[in-house]
Amino acid sequence: MVAGDAKPNDPHTSGSLPALLVALTITTGLIDAVSVLGLGRVFTANMTGNVVFLGFALAGVAGFSTSRSLTALAAFLAGAIIGGRLGVSLHASRPRWLLITALVESSLFFAAALVARGYDGKSLAPVAQLYALIALTALAMGVRNATVRRLAVSDLTTTVLTLTLAGIGADSWLAGGNNPRWRRRLASVAAMLVGAVVGGSLVLRGSGGLGWPLVVIGATTLLATIVYVAYPAAGEGT
Secondary structure (H helix, E strand, O other), rough: HHHHHHHOOOOOOOOOOHHHHHHHHHHHHHHHHHHHHOOOOOOOOOHHHHHHHHHHHOOOOOOOOHHHHHHHHHHHHHHHHHHHHHHHHHHOOHHHHHHHHHHHHHHHHHHHHHHOOEOOOOEEOHHHHHHHHHHHHHHHHHHHHHHHHOOOOOOOOOOOOOHHHHHHHHHOOOHOOOOHHHHHHHHHHHHHHHHHHHHHHHHHHHOOHHHHHHHHHHHHHHHHHHHHHOOOOOOOOO
């Protein structure tokens, strides 16, 4: 079975892979803070929110931009295509596939950190840097989402929590359920919250602008993947 065929009860969705995805979920909270607080009310990781922001912009709501949202959508789709191609060509070796994907994703975040030098998140200027940052971060998250989608680990999309939270409630003992994977679900919610708190603090109080948060995102993505590849759980080394 290849990674794209993984089912919710597949043994490969246990072990250390969920831990990697929880770590990546933290970086999503970080990138949401960077994009919403520093790039002018645009999501570059959560396309559901970005489509909603696009709707606000089209309705003429102040503070939202059609061009920023469309740039994020286009770059995200391009990243998803790249991520999909990587998954198709490299799925025979999961460690190699995930490592190369992490290298691509982290490189885009490091490039964004370099682009962020001299950028002012309060005035959203220079404009060229603003759109370059939106494109680079959305491209990286498109690669990420295509990869995670192919892995198909239940309750760990690393990007959105709607179904995870619904599962916590719908499968709880209050609803007559048996609370499957409740630890994983709560870890995912907590990881996103922690990432958002850290990201918000770095963006609003940090002296390095958006550069440092972007470096943290890239480094966390790469290091977490290297640890997973170097120390796989039983059955995850293929």
